[in-house]
Amino acid sequence: MSKAPAPKTDDIAALPFEAAMKELEEIVQRLERGDVSLEDSIAAYERGELLKKRCESLLQQAEMRIEKIRLAADGKPAGTQALDVE
DSSP, rough: OOOOOOOOOGGGGOHHHHHHHHHHHHHHHHHHTOOOOHHHHHHHHHHHHHHHHHHHHHHHHHHHHEEEEEETTTTTTEEEEEEOOO
């Protein structure tokens, strides 16, 4: 029995969120259709896991940069503060 090819990973770190998400969705669709061999399914799943981690990392970075606008008592903007995501 041959071993599944290792997923290529060197390009994932450079992918923007939208590209990583698109590729992840394509992998999910291929796996759901079931039209790939077992070895290819395993490699696709492993790449999908790496893409998922990339997306999660980019989302976490974006959350850390988001700020919300503070309003003064009169309703006018009074500055910004870090967004409380919890």
